[in-house]
Amino acid sequence: MQIFTTTQDLRTFICQFKSQNPQKTIGLVPTMGALHKGHLSLIEASLTVCDCTIVSIFVNPTQFGENEDFNQYPRKKEADLHICAKAGVEIVFMPEVSQMYPLDSTLQTTFNAPAAMANVLEGKTRQGHFNGVLQVVLKLFNLVRPDKAFFGRKDAQQLLIIQKMVQDLFLPLEIVPCPIVRNEEGLALSSRNAYLSPSGITQALRISASLNAVTKAIMRGIKDSYELKRIALEVLEGLEVEYLVIVNHELQNIEQIQKNSTLILVVVRIEGVRLLDNLWF
Template sequence: MRVFQSPLELKNELRSLDASIGFVPTMGALHNGHISLIKKAKEQNEIVVVSIFVNPTQFLKGEDLDKYPRREQADRRVCELAGVDYLFYPNADDIYGKDEVTVCAPNVRGYILEGTSRPGHFSGVLTVVMKLLNIVNPKNAYFGKKDAQQLNLITLMVKQMFMDVNIVPVDTMRDANGLALSSRNEYLTPIEKEEALKIPLSLKKATNMVMSGIYDVKRIKEEMTNILLPNEISYVAIVSREFEPLEKVIPGNSIVLVEAVVGSTRLLDNIWL
């Protein structure tokens, strides 16, 4: 595995290759969810590139940028064992300059749900993803379905900017109890981890209701909210896969989303129905 810090050096190296490239952008603290992305990339491409970069522009003032888990040596070892060919490990000065050109999130989809409480977050996400895709120039790029709104916006950006890359969604990985894997799970105490299980439990309730023929969004959201309390609930939402609001679940074209705060940790999860 070769490790690069310089964007231009990596770009020139990859440009010289006559091979299909699969790209997995991450913020590090790698877990089995990230490994599933790498495995999918290895199955579908000749070369796999992983980036590890805690992107400062997607964190709002007062958020957890400074304490976000960083495990450089462990992450390098994970990548080696997973068979990654190139690891890109830039710092902020390598990615950003002065008087930056930025990508703005769309006025509607970028400011609903997670974007409501984190205005500007998705502009930071889209800007760094645009930069990373331009550096690596992959055939395929892999993103987890757990961050469904982010995935939708990245796919939209690629389409609207006529970018030559295929965005590949990968199913959410969960622990044995059903909790979606996330680097932020490290913040949870054992008691908070038990409380966090209400999140997948609420999604299971929604799934069971739909399977029993109950499609009314309001009714499903009420049942989910009852399960999630007394945790702070940022939102419970049911939307189409284009993130349009729904009054009735449309099987095969719906996503049920939850954002809740357990202790002081913000957790996201969803189920695609």
């Protein structure tokens, strides 16, 4: 496994790889590190279908708001490298901030996410967050020039906005959505789960249970969004539900679900920990 810390070394490798292996494919797995089984599933998906897998590990400052502590975000360099090496990753790109943002902030080119998709739900209280996400993702796409890039469905809003950017800018790559990874009891994996007590974990299981209840209702033929939300909220009764919405892939509220274009998003706070989950239908 090779580790690159500068954009120049990465670009040199990419140029050589593409000139020497014109038929081989590159898969990119963008991460902010602190890797867990969810990230590993993205890496394994890339290793399965691509000839060369590149994992980026970069805590991106431009997606952090004023009240979000960029410096406190967990950084586990040695553990992350061990996971990548054990999985069989060919390249890890681990740059410093100065490599990704070499100019003063007032001289940098910025990028705006589509407002209708970026200023709702997660973006409602994190103004500018998705602008920063797209800025760094586009930089990575331009540096790596991947054939495929792998993102988890758990961060549904992020995934949809990145897909929209690729479509709008005619970027020559495929975004590969990967399933949510859960533990044996159904809880969606997240680094935030570590902050929960055993009692909190038990409560958190009601989140996936609410989505399972919705799935069963849909299988019974229920398509009304109001009724499906009522069913989910009944399971979540007593918990602090920040939002539970049923939307299309443009993140617009819908009254009736439609197959292959519906997303049910839920955010619940348990013991002060903000937990996300969703159901793609």
